[in-house]
Amino acid sequence: MIVCALFLSPLALADGLPELGDSSATVLSPLQEQKIADQIMRQVMASDDVVSDAEVNDYVQNLGYRLASHGPDPHQQFNFFVVKDNTINAFAMPGGVVGVHTGLIIAADTESEVAGVLGHEIGHVVQHHLARMLAQQKIDSVVSMATMALALLAAVGNPQLGGGAMMTASANAIQKQLDYTRDHEREADRVGLQIMTDSGFDPHGMPAFFEVLQKGTRFVQGTAPSFLRTHPLTTERITDVRGRVEQMSSFKLVEDSQEFYYVRAKLLADLGTPTQAVDSFRNNLQEKKYTNEAGQHYGLAIALMRKRDFTGAAKELDWLKMNAPVHAMIANLAANIAVAQNKPEQAEKAFITGLAIFPNHRALIYGYAEHLLALNQVDNALKLISDKQSSFPDDPYFYELISKAYTMQGKVLLRHQAQGEAYVRRYHIPKAIEQMDLAAKATDGDFYQHSIVEARLSQLRQLVDDPKKPK
Ligand SMILES: [Zn+2]
Numbered sequence: 001m002i003v004c005a006l007f008l009s010p011l012a013l014a015d016g017l018p019e020l021g022d023s024s025a026t027v028l029s030p031l032q033e034q035k036i037a038d039q040i041m042r043q044v045m046a047s048d049d050v051v052s053d054a055e056v057n058d059y060v061q062n063l064g065y066r067l068a069s070h071g072p073d074p075h076q077q078f079n080f081f082v083v084k085d086n087t088i089n090a091f092a093m094p095g096g097v098v099g100v101h102t103g104l105i106i107a108a109d110t111e112s113e114v115a116g117v118l119g120h121e122i123g124h125v126v127q128h129h130l131a132r133m134l135a136q137q138k139i140d141s142v143v144s145m146a147t148m149a150l151a152l153l154a155a156v157g158n159p160q161l162g163g164g165a166m167m168t169a170s171a172n173a174i175q176k177q178l179d180y181t182r183d184h185e186r187e188a189d190r191v192g193l194q195i196m197t198d199s200g201f202d203p204h205g206m207p208a209f210f211e212v213l214q215k216g217t218r219f220v221q222g223t224a225p226s227f228l229r230t231h232p233l234t235t236e237r238i239t240d241v242r243g244r245v246e247q248m249s250s251f252k253l254v255e256d257s258q259e260f261y262y263v264r265a266k267l268l269a270d271l272g273t274p275t276q277a278v279d280s281f282r283n284n285l286q287e288k289k290y291t292n293e294a295g296q297h298y299g300l301a302i303a304l305m306r307k308r309d310f311t312g313a314a315k316e317l318d319w320l321k322m323n324a325p326v327h328a329m330i331a332n333l334a335a336n337i338a339v340a341q342n343k344p345e346q347a348e349k350a351f352i353t354g355l356a357i358f359p360n361h362r363a364l365i366y367g368y369a370e371h372l373l374a375l376n377q378v379d380n381a382l383k384l385i386s387d388k389q390s391s392f393p394d395d396p397y398f399y400e401l402i403s404k405a406y407t408m409q410g411k412v413l414l415r416h417q418a419q420g421e422a423y424v425r426r427y428h429i430p431k432a433i434e435q436m437d438l439a440a441k442a443t444d445g446d447f448y449q450h451s452i453v454e455a456r457l458s459q460l461r462q463l464v465d466d467p468k469k470p471k
Pocket residue numbers: 120124180184185188230231232
């Protein structure tokens with residue numbers, strides 16, 4: 001596990017931001033924060049409530065990293081992920097774990113509105129607000145702190161994600177003390193605004209979205225602003241943010257990315273029944289109710305796929321090919337339609353063409369590898385993955401695909417070794433050890449392969465047993 005050694009950013013302090021609380025007694029070490037983050041990520045990775053769609057994830061991650069790279073602490077690690085939840089919310093955990101609800105992306109009218117909320121959450125992370133509050137609780141171990149953080153997550157409306165950490169009376173009591181204070185909110189707003197402006201987003205997006213949340217307007221199918229519960233929003237706070245934006249002398253206005261419209265449409269296409277989703281996009285197109293026409297055709301295509309109307313989806317794809325700029329998500333849509341229509345040769349061509357233009361579009365790589373495995377072209381699938389894997393060293397799914405391929409070939413050692421590496425990247429070291437142990441005991445594999453597995457196994461065991469690890 002890579003642990004980035006860092007200290008409380010001197011930049012953040014030099015920036016004139018208030019230092020909250022007594023730092024010597026109430027700050028978690030970066031290593032402790034990272035350990036808590038790993039525990040939370042293990043839960044996140046195992047949760048069915050987390051979006052697994054590569055395009056949605058990559059969009060939010062890239063947006064998050066772009067914003068974070070303009071933050072006051074370039075060494076802070078981040079993990080961005082998306083929770084299947086139609087309420088409008090986002091949350092930040094210690095160690096840079098930031099979750100975004102699908103409802104937030106759906107309810108946003110512009111990319112800057114999403115960026116405003118993400119910037120605010122990044123502000124909480126780089127100012128170590130939750131970490132400091134956890135430190136004040138005098139909880140004695142990192143694991144208990146992670147449990148506490150997860151219990152809080154459950155308390156604020158992500159019960160499944162909270163998972164193993166059952167809500168207890170004491171967690172309830174502590175949550176009261178851990179709610180972000182007004183000072184925290186103001187600080188996160190200030191950092192967030194700066195970050196989003198430095199990243200090229202329109203800073204008006206932040207106060208505009210806060211107003212939407214406060215007024216409780218703009219709800220889509222059961223979306224509700226649960227953001228307000230954890231980030232108390234006062235009129236004074238919004239006025240404060242507005243005032244700051246007005247004072248900004250200049251900022252460049254960057255157009256919303258096409259990804260924003262496609263990702264939002266993809267999430268909308270997943271709401272309600274397939275027929276409802278199709279009707280809603282058709283209706284918007286008919287009444288010209290949209291800011292981005294291509295986004296509507298894309299969403300309609302996805303909704304038609306859900307309805308298993310592949311001919312209809314192919315028609316929308318034709319429209320996009322004729323009228324919208326070349327885009328990785330359209331290339332992926334073309335391949336997925338061909339797969340769904342059971343046209344393997346057309347699918348093969350679509351994947352190859354798409355990857356030639358967008359060699360690192362993760363969804364295309366996943367889709368092509370799955371396609372090759374479905375056609376029993378195991379060697380080709382393994383070659384594709386090994387060609388691409390160096391660009392995604394932390395991606396567990398690449399290892400799961402490899403494990404599947406080796407299972408199909410009956411290779412026991414390699415199968416368990418790959419599954420073990422996948423678990424490492426899902427932050428689950430005990431399960432990784434279990435798999436690596438199975439690999440070590442496999443009767444196939446040569447001396448060289450067994451040596452690698454043995455070395456990795458003892459390395460992983462040290463991670464768990466290391467007496468020097470911080471408690
Ligand atoms: Zn907040």
